Amino acid sequence: PANIPGLEFAGVVDSVGPLARLWKPGQRVMGITGGGGQAEYLVIHEGLLVEIPENLDFIQAAAIPEVFMTAHDALFTQAGLQMGERILVHAAGSGVGTAAIQLAHAVGATVYGTARTADKLERAKPLGLDVGLSTQNFAAEVKELTAGAGVHVVLDFIGAPYMEQNLEALAPWGRMVFLATMGGAKANVNLSTVMMKRIQIRGCTLRSRTLEEKLAVTRRFATQVLPLFMHSQIRPIVEQVYPLHEIAEAHKAMNENRNFGKLILTL
Numbered sequence: 001p002a003n004i005p006g007l008e009f010a011g012v013v014d015s016v017g018p019l020a021r022l023w024k025p026g027q028r029v030m031g032i033t034g035g036g037g038q039a040e041y042l043v044i045h046e047g048l049l050v051e052i053p054e055n056l057d058f059i060q061a062a063a064i065p066e067v068f069m070t071a072h073d074a075l076f077t078q079a080g081l082q083m084g085e086r087i088l089v090h091a092a093g094s095g096v097g098t099a100a101i102q103l104a105h106a107v108g109a110t111v112y113g114t115a116r117t118a119d120k121l122e123r124a125k126p127l128g129l130d131v132g133l134s135t136q137n138f139a140a141e142v143k144e145l146t147a148g149a150g151v152h153v154v155l156d157f158i159g160a161p162y163m164e165q166n167l168e169a170l171a172p173w174g175r176m177v178f179l180a181t182m183g184g185a186k187a188n189v190n191l192s193t194v195m196m197k198r199i200q201i202r203g204c205t206l207r208s209r210t211l212e213e214k215l216a217v218t219r220r221f222a223t224q225v226l227p228l229f230m231h232s233q234i235r236p237i238v239e240q241v242y243p244l245h246e247i248a249e250a251h252k253a254m255n256e257n258r259n260f261g262k263l264i265l266t267l
Contacts, residue, residue: 066206073221112138118132139164160181243266
């Protein structure tokens, strides 16, 4: 049910409908849902499920779908990140941030990142973060580190407060993808900078997409990202596991931005 929280899950197929062909009861699966991820049972289209690799347990699998599907879609389908390019990932210690860093590193991109604390930046370096930047002056730091060239892609969750610096940090023909607006949704945009640099700006969220679009995202993830998990080239980042009766503490930790990576609920 959509009124039960939870956008992602990992579990076992209990039963399948008469027209289902992809799965059978007992298979281990994970996926994204529009709500109900914290329920004991949920109903979902078979094309939105992905098989859990044998080298991952349910807790690890539960930390994968939302953040890695979102990051993969944003980096490669939306921004077109290429090998050898430079990318700036904001909120580097978040679930999507840690996923994006690993995926960008896996294709040979140079990864810059910002986070609220120095500790989160240090913890992100083993995942593939090349350089940690301050949240106050990241555009100037990018310019200095790249000899004025800038980054090719910016992945942003903050929104309005970072808009001006994002434009400054981008290279000509740069691409900026917004996945959230945690700091505010309304910004003053210097359109002259956008035009002079030929910058592309794109908003991106999975929730508002059609079923067909979600199925396509899931297929791309299954074919392009799942093998990286199977060969341990990337990994889910789990900060802490909570039993369901401690869900209030889990939400408190998330609201206080204490976590690096994902918080997992077990039922």
